[in-house]
Amino acid sequence: MSRGKYLFAVILLLALAGILFFAQRETPAEAVVTVEASPAPTIKPAQTPETFPIPDGDLKNSVIAAGEYLVRQQLANGELSYQVDFLTGERAYSPSHTRLIGGTGALFTVCRVSGDADFCRAGDLALDHYLELLLTEPDHFRGTCFYAEGICPLGGAALTVDAIYKRWQASGNFSLADRNLLNTAVELGYFILSMQKPEGGFYQAFDPHFNGTADPDFHMTHAASQSLLALIELYEMTGNEFWLEQAREVNTYLVSQPVTEDHWHAYALSKLAQVDTLSKTDQAFVGQIAQTIITGEVRSLNPKNNCISSTTKLEGLAAAAQALYFSNAKHEWLEPEMRAFITFVRARQLPANDCNWKISTELSAAFGGAIFNSCDEPSIRIDGLQNWINGATAFLEYRSMIKK
Numbered sequence: 001m002s003r004g005k006y007l008f009a010v011i012l013l014l015a016l017a018g019i020l021f022f023a024q025r026e027t028p029a030e031a032v033v034t035v036e037a038s039p040a041p042t043i044k045p046a047q048t049p050e051t052f053p054i055p056d057g058d059l060k061n062s063v064i065a066a067g068e069y070l071v072r073q074q075l076a077n078g079e080l081s082y083q084v085d086f087l088t089g090e091r092a093y094s095p096s097h098t099r100l101i102g103g104t105g106a107l108f109t110v111c112r113v114s115g116d117a118d119f120c121r122a123g124d125l126a127l128d129h130y131l132e133l134l135l136t137e138p139d140h141f142r143g144t145c146f147y148a149e150g151i152c153p154l155g156g157a158a159l160t161v162d163a164i165y166k167r168w169q170a171s172g173n174f175s176l177a178d179r180n181l182l183n184t185a186v187e188l189g190y191f192i193l194s195m196q197k198p199e200g201g202f203y204q205a206f207d208p209h210f211n212g213t214a215d216p217d218f219h220m221t222h223a224a225s226q227s228l229l230a231l232i233e234l235y236e237m238t239g240n241e242f243w244l245e246q247a248r249e250v251n252t253y254l255v256s257q258p259v260t261e262d263h264w265h266a267y268a269l270s271k272l273a274q275v276d277t278l279s280k281t282d283q284a285f286v287g288q289i290a291q292t293i294i295t296g297e298v299r300s301l302n303p304k305n306n307c308i309s310s311t312t313k314l315e316g317l318a319a320a321a322q323a324l325y326f327s328n329a330k331h332e333w334l335e336p337e338m339r340a341f342i343t344f345v346r347a348r349q350l351p352a353n354d355c356n357w358k359i360s361t362e363l364s365a366a367f368g369g370a371i372f373n374s375c376d377e378p379s380i381r382i383d384g385l386q387n388w389i390n391g392a393t394a395f396l397e398y399r400s401m402i403k404k
Contacts, residue, residue: 047239049169050274052397054113059342062349063392065369066385067110070103071122072366078129080104083381086350086367095382097148098156098220101130103382105163106389112170113393120170127163128176134160136187140212143190151215152206154195155223157188161230168237182237189234192227193246200253202227225265228254232271244276255281259288263316263387266290270319270394273326283327290320294337301340303355307348307373308384314341315391321398331402338395345388348372 054060073081080103082095104126111119133156135147146156164185168174174182195203195214205218228250235243251272254265269286272278278286293313300310317338324331346352350367351359355375370380371388 047236048172049236051112051169052400054393054396055399059392059396060113062346062369063110063389063396064114064116065349066371066389067107067114067119067369069367069369069380070107070110070385071119074122074126078125078127080126080382081380083379084367085379086363086370086372087378097130097133098146098153098159099381099383099386100126101146101156101163102159103386104130105159105166106386108163108166108170109389109393112166113396120167123163123167123170124176127167131160131179131184134184134188135208137208137212140208141191141206142194143192144184144187145191145206145208146188147208150207151218152191152208153218153220153223154192154202154204154206155220155226157191158223158226158230161185161188161192161233162226165230165233165237174237185234185237189231189243192230195227196250200250200256222262222264224250225254225262225268229264229268229271232268232275236271236275247272251282255285259285259292261293261296261313261316262289263293263312263319263391266316266319266323267390267394270322270326273323278323278327283324283329286320286323287329290317290334290337293317293320297337297340301344304374304376307345307371308381308387310341310345311371311384311387311391314338314345315387315394317341318391318394318398322394322401325398325401342392342395345371348374349388 070080073084080100081091082100083092084090104123107119107123107126111117111123133147134144135152136144141152144157145152146160148156164174164181167176167181174180174185192202195206197203202224203214203216203218204220204223205215207213207215228247231243231247231250235241235247247268251268266286266289269278269282272282293316297313300306300313317334321331321334321338324334347354348371350370350372351364353359353372353375355378367380371384373379373381373384
């Protein structure tokens with residue numbers, strides 16, 4: 001080859017490399033402008049998920065035991081048990097699929113905590129089952145929604161993103177059979193943004209049929225903060241600043257609202273502190289969420305009261321502790337409060353109980369590891385297990401952080 005031809009070939013190759021480089025840098029941020037646009041398919045994540053080691057001990061074993069219960073009760077088609085009275089065997093057959101997809105995400109958390117791939121396989125089986133509820137109709141609405149109980153609930157889309165995120169944390173990839181879960185998460189993110197109101201809040205239910213209509217009167221507790229979390233998780237999964245900008249806008253609205261025991265907002269703020277920074281306003285708000293939770297502690301720890309509520313309180317406090325730790329703010333004051341809730345909830349993890357029941361070997365084999373609600377209501381519900389798994393794991397992560 002002549003020198004001139006050789007130089008020409010080198011220049012051509014460099015030009016092609018440059019084109020490919022800038023093509024790969026394209027982000028879905030511009031795609032938000034039109035309904036038809038969607039991101040280029042990619043299986044490879046933007047970055048490796050950051051996780052924290054989980055110390056061995058009784059609490060870690062408790063998380064794994066809760067996951068083992070979920071797997072024992074799982075049907076062959078992947079469906080998870082929604083609610084059961086473990087003393088009578090009576091089951092609820094009108095489940096909330098939003099809660100079930102949340103429980104699916106918890107299976108991936110157990111997989112990460114335990115290092116046992118069987119939990120990831122169970123999670124994949126459940127996820128594959130519930131992803132059949134996804135609906136995409138570009139002529140009627142934007143992105144992809146989670147269709148359940150006759151509507152597309154905002155929280156369903158958000159918790160599906162969260163389940164995909166938790167799978168990514170556990171496995172490091174987005175490939176599930178012929179699905180690209182990263183693309184699925186992005187399309188769910190577009191739906192979430194399409195539900196946003198001009199002032200910053202969200203419509204929380206959508207009828208995807210008859211040209212698509214949002215229901216202004218439908219309200220689901222925590223759906224807005226679950227959506228904030230999903231947007232932050234999308235930023236972490238894609239590395240696309242667009243999602244962080246959207247999350248910042250949503251959070252600005254949420255911190256302008258009255259403070260409640262919103263464990264999902266605390267969870268979102270802990271993620272925001274981890275991937276970016278919290279403003280002083282954000283730090284004060286997450287501290288107020290924690291203080292609101294603590295204010296009701298005596299009532300919530302009464303043996304007659306709801307254990308599911310106590311699992312959410314632990315989750316909120318553990319997330320708040322992480323958020324404050326990442327922000328170099330005072331966080332140590334939360335640990336005794338978290339330990340109080342852990343003690344209470346573990347008294348409701350079968351076969352242990354604070355009701356003076358004698359649990360037979362057969363009941364223990366079937367329901368051991370599950371969290372039941374109260375002595376007056378011996379029912380096991382999927383969201384109680386989900387919140388316990390997430391909350392106890394967040395506490396264990398926090399303990400790892402402060403020991404570094």
